[in-house]
Amino acid sequence: MKLEAYRKAFEQLAAGLGDTPSRDSRRAQFERFAAVGFPSKREEDWRYTDLASLSEKQFALPADGGDALIPQALADSQQLVFVDGRFDAARSSTQQHIGNIATTETADDDGLAALNAAFASPGLDLQLAAGQVLAQPLHLLFLGSGSATGTMTHQRHRIVLGSGASASVILEFARDSADERLATHTLSIELGANASLRLYRLQRESAGATLLTRIDARLDRDSRLRALCLDAGGGFVRHDCNVTLAAPGCEAEVHGLYVPQPRAHVDNHTRIVHAAPHGRSREHFRGIVGERTRAVFSGKVVVQPGAQKTDSEQRIANLLLSKRAEVNAKPDLEIYADDVKCAHGATVGQLDETALAYLRSRGIDAATAKALLLRAFALEILDHVEFAPLRRHIEDILDFPDDPELDRLIEAIA
Amino acid sequence: MLNIKDLHATVDGKEILKGLSLTVNAGEVHAIMGPNGSGKSTLAHVLAGREGYSVTAGSVSFDGKDLLTLEPEARACEGVFLGFQYPVEIPGVSNLTLLKAAINARRKYRGGTEIEAGDFLAWIRDRAKIVKIDPKMLSRGVNEGFSGGEKKRNEILQMLILEPRLMILDETDSGLDIDALKVVSDGINTLRSPERATVLVTHYQRLLDYVQPDFVHVLARGRIVKSGGPELARELEEKGYGWLEAA
Numbered sequence: 032m033k034l035e036a037y038r039k040a041f042e043q044l045a046a047g048l049g050d051t052p053s054r055d056s057r058r059a060q061f062e063r064f065a066a067v068g069f070p071s072k073r074e075e076d077w078r079y080t081d082l083a084s085l086s087e088k089q090f091a092l093p094a095d096g097g098d099a100l101i102p103q104a105l106a107d108s109q110q111l112v113f114v115d116g117r118f119d120a121a122r123s124s125t126q127q128h129i130g131n132i133a134t135t136e137t138a139d140d141d142g143l144a145a146l147n148a149a150f151a152s153p154g155l156d157l158q159l160a161a162g163q164v165l166a167q168p169l170h171l172l173f174l175g176s177g178s179a180t181g182t183m184t185h186q187r188h189r190i191v192l193g194s195g196a197s198a199s200v201i202l203e204f205a206r207d208s209a210d211e212r213l214a215t216h217t218l219s220i221e222l223g224a225n226a227s228l229r230l231y232r233l234q235r236e237s238a239g240a241t242l243l244t245r246i247d248a249r250l251d252r253d254s255r256l257r258a259l260c261l262d263a264g265g266g267f268v269r270h271d272c273n274v275t276l277a278a279p280g281c282e283a284e285v286h287g288l289y290v291p292q293p294r295a296h297v298d299n300h301t302r303i304v305h306a307a308p309h310g311r312s313r314e315h316f317r318g319i320v321g322e323r324t325r326a327v328f329s330g331k332v333v334v335q336p337g338a339q340k341t342d343s344e345q346r347i348a349n350l351l352l353s354k355r356a357e358v359n360a361k362p363d364l365e366i367y368a369d370d371v372k373c374a375h376g377a378t379v380g381q382l383d384e385t386a387l388a389y390l391r392s393r394g395i396d397a398a399t400a401k402a403l404l405l406r407a408f409a410l411e412i413l414d415h416v417e418f419a420p421l422r423r424h425i426e427d428i429l430d431f432p433d434d435p436e437l438d439r440l441i442e443a444i445a
Numbered sequence: 446m447l448n449i450k451d452l453h454a455t456v457d458g459k460e461i462l463k464g465l466s467l468t469v470n471a472g473e474v475h476a477i478m479g480p481n482g483s484g485k486s487t488l489a490h491v492l493a494g495r496e497g498y499s500v501t502a503g504s505v506s507f508d509g510k511d512l513l514t515l516e517p518e519a520r521a522c523e524g525v526f527l528g529f530q531y532p533v534e535i536p537g538v539s540n541l542t543l544l545k546a547a548i549n550a551r552r553k554y555r556g557g558t559e560i561e562a563g564d565f566l567a568w569i570r571d572r573a574k575i576v577k578i579d580p581k582m583l584s585r586g587v588n589e590g591f592s593g594g595e596k597k598r599n600e601i602l603q604m605l606i607l608e609p610r611l612m613i614l615d616e617t618d619s620g621l622d623i624d625a626l627k628v629v630s631d632g633i634n635t636l637r638s639p640e641r642a643t644v645l646v647t648h649y650q651r652l653l654d655y656v657q658p659d660f661v662h663v664l665a666r667g668r669i670v671k672s673g674g675p676e677l678a679r680e681l682e683e684k685g686y687g688w689l690e691a692a
């Protein structure tokens with residue numbers, strides 16, 4: 032029977048829940064998943080990311096008590112550590128903002144959303160009252176233990192900011208063993224009037240990992256979302272990011288940088304819907320794609336009727352480092368209002384050999400010269416990272432030749 | 446110092462250098478002149494080790510070492526500097542980043558330690574004065590938004606900072622007004638010393654009024670067809686290259 036292992040895992044979960052409403056609503060979600068299954072390659076949105084093989088997988092739920100190596104905490108931030116999908120209070124610097132998000136409603140009838148809802152374990156539940164300001168960024172770390180081979184984890188998260196509230200949240204996915212694992216995460220975001228959220232999604236999963244994340248954000252009047260997505264891992268990854276500018280005067284920035292490792296697959300699907308006038312959206316994605324790696328970007332921008340004075344810009348640039356690299360970048364604009372400013376562009380290029388030769392002629396070895404040029408290409412995205420400890424962390428992940436001392440010098444001299 | 450013997454080189458399968466020989470001793474300044482397309486830049490790039498240029502015959506030794514087997518970066522660390530005819534713009538890599546990386550590469554090559562931030566900045570400021578470049582400009586990307594003249598002055602600045610032993614300057618004087626030409630030649634003369642040698646590729650007598658050459662060569666059809674003293678440059682200025690091409 033198809034999806035058999037998933038049913039087995041679900042029955043195991045359900046047995047532990049007893050006769051509760053939660054179990055019933057989870058079961059309803061599971062049945063929906065069982066009926067619909069994983070999205071098919073035949074669906075336009077899943078053309079390049081084939082999940083068919085997931086149906087046959089025998090993922091189990093992870094056992095309790097998994098242990099993982101906890102990376103050094105970022106300065107000036109609060110850590111929330113999850114190991115194998117479970118909150119690890121002892122390794123976290125705060126116990127706040129963790130919750131079990133109701134599993135009753137899902138955004139639509141996507142099988143993945145149902146799967147996630149059926150199995151969801153507690154995740155981030157950040158709710159700020161009007162005017163509340165989160166003092167330090169929240170850094171969520173999703174790690175995997177060595178004993179969680181062949182397991183799956185599903186988590187639901189929520190961020191609700193009251194009017195004028197502001198927060199900064201970092202989601203970092205870093206399961207670092209080479210066996211097969213599946214993780215799904217859904218995050219729903221509601222920004223009240225004038226609220227402001229900075230959201231970073233960092234991914235450095237290892238080969239063998241399948242990571243499917245989805246963000247649905249709804250922006251109320253004059254609120255501001257600044258999101259940045261970094262993919263540096265070697266896994267099979269799909270990110271969805273859906274943003275609705277639901278009231279006038281909203282601003283959404285959705286930026287991304289993908290530098291997948293060899294044989295990785297990274298698919299970014301974004302959808303920005305301007306549903307109200309005077310909205311501004313910016314979307315800059317850059318990719319550095321090498322040997323036998325596939326990167327997919329699909330960016331949809333919808334300007335609904337009445338969303339006049341929308342100002343939207345989408346720019347995608349890719350650097351192909353190998354003939355055996357594959358990039359599918361697709362901008363997709365649907366505009367139903369007439370008084371709008373919408374720009375978009377996509378480019379694919381190679382490393383500038385002339386620049387490389389120039390740097391080498393000054394004595395800089397080929398590997399360093401190349402790294403300097405890759406960093407230069409990525410800079411437009413990296414410069415959006417305003418939280419300095421995170422910026423440093425990202426440069427480390429990417430193995431870029433950054434030099435803080437020189438940066439200070441440059442600033443001093445400029 | 447530099448010994449080029451019967452050098453043949455091809456670009457895209459086309460032979461450009463066809464048996465070029467030239468000896469440059471420490472302390473000397475050589476000017477290489479010649480019609481467009483005769484292979485002057487090709488010679489400069491072959492010496493610097495640029496990919497895409499293949500040497501099919503001949504030899505080049507630098508202080509007794511076989512230059513042709515070295516990677517471009519190793520040649521630079523050995524003390525060869527090429528001032529590009531068309532300096533490259535590299536947005537996102539600041540001039541200071543390039544300079545610091547280049548200085549440290551040289552130090553590492555010689556088994557030394559990295560330069561201290563304070564020493565680096567002091568050295569940059571000192572050298573920038575000679576070529577009248579505002580150090581502020583160096584926080585920008587390499588040559589980013591620089592005018593033609595600024596790019597050429599920046600080449601000289603890099604040279605002053607890196608202090609090479611063999612300076613090959615490919616038409617560094619082209620497109621400069623008289624003030625900039627003066628700055629560039631001051632820079633070249635600053636480094637002129639009995640331990641260093643200079644090869645100036647140029648079209649014009651003008652530069653040679655400021656940087657007096659010991660030898661002048663004419664490169665045509667992929668070889669040196671005539672060599673002489675400074676008077677040869679004046680002769681070329683008057684008569685052009687026609688009389689030599691026919692020869």
Ligand SMILES: Nc1ncnc2c1ncn2[C@@H]1O[C@H](COP(=O)(O)OP(=O)(O)O)[C@@H](O)[C@H]1O
Pocket residue numbers: 456457461479480481482483484485486487488
């Ligand atoms: N990258 C290249 N690809 C193909 N041909 C080239 C290239 N560079 C130079 N050439 C050719 O080599 C010849 C010599 O060029 P060059 O060395 O630039 O001459 P010069 O500097 O003396 O004007 C010219 O015929 C030019 O067209």
Ligand SMILES: [Mg+2]
Pocket residue numbers: 485486487530615616
């Ligand atoms: Mg030339």
